[in-house]
Amino acid sequence: MDRAGTGQGDAGLLRLALIVGSVREGRFGPVVSRWFAEEARKHGAYEVDVIDLAEAEHELPVAFTKFGAPMPPAVEAVHTRLSRRLAAADAFVVVTPEYNHSFPAPLKNTIDWFRDEWQAKPAGFVSYGGMAGGQRAVEHLRQVFAELHAVTVRETLSFHMAWERFDRDGRPRDEAGSSAAAARMLGQLEWWGSALREARAKSPYGAAS
Structure with missing residues (x-):
């Protein structure tokens, strides 16, 4: 069962926020994200919180009238809910497709609404698409997360021609190889997640220091 990132889970588990970045009708993202969420739970180190940006409760406007102005109540409610879940992670x-050699605009918009929530935490990527498998979207995301003072792990999962790589039950046709790749990335995230959680507990991270 997915949890809403309240920080009240098992203290020994790392809280993993799995962000589904595509919001298009007919998107393939839920197939990929459901499988990866299962792999993360089986890994044993994580409490998984799935944040699907296509859900109305996560929709944030591209902009409001003035930078720094008070948010409209409805926007503030969405922002507060998402902030709590991201901060708890x-x-x-990030599960992302590739649109025109980059990642979806709604994903960038969501990332840009937050700052401290991302800092001093690791991020991994699962991409999917056509011949490139979403890898160019991931390379752009690495630059964005570096600016947010997050650490991106080297291992990734990339599904080329993704709609051909999964069966009708939502399982990768090369399940052994895909699961092995997922385990490598989850292992790196576990190392960085544990180390950085301990570091944040000892001393709050200061981006300006």
Whole structure:
């Protein structure tokens, strides 16, 4: 069962926020994200919180009238809910397609609404698409997360021609190889997530220091 990132889970588990970045009708993202969420739970180190940006409760406007102005109540409610879930996370995984050699605009918009919530935490990426498998979207995301003072792990999962790589039950046709790749990335996230959680507990991270 997915939890809303309240920080009240098992203290020994890392809280992993799994962000589904595509919001298009007919998107393939839920197939990939459901499978990866299962892999993360089986890994044993994580409490998984799935944040699907296509859900209305996560929709944030592209902009409001003035930078720094008070948010409209409805926007503030969405922002507060998402902020709590992102802040509670010890690590992130972004599931993204590739649109025109980059990642979706709603994903960038959501990232840009927050700052401190991302800092001093690791992020991993699961991409999917056509021949490139979403890898160019991931390379752009690495630059964005570096600016947010997050650490991106080296291992990734990339599904080329993704709609051909999964069966009708939502399982990768090369399940052994895909699961092994997921385990490598989850292992790196676990190392960084544990180390950075301990570091944040000892001393709050200061981006300006």
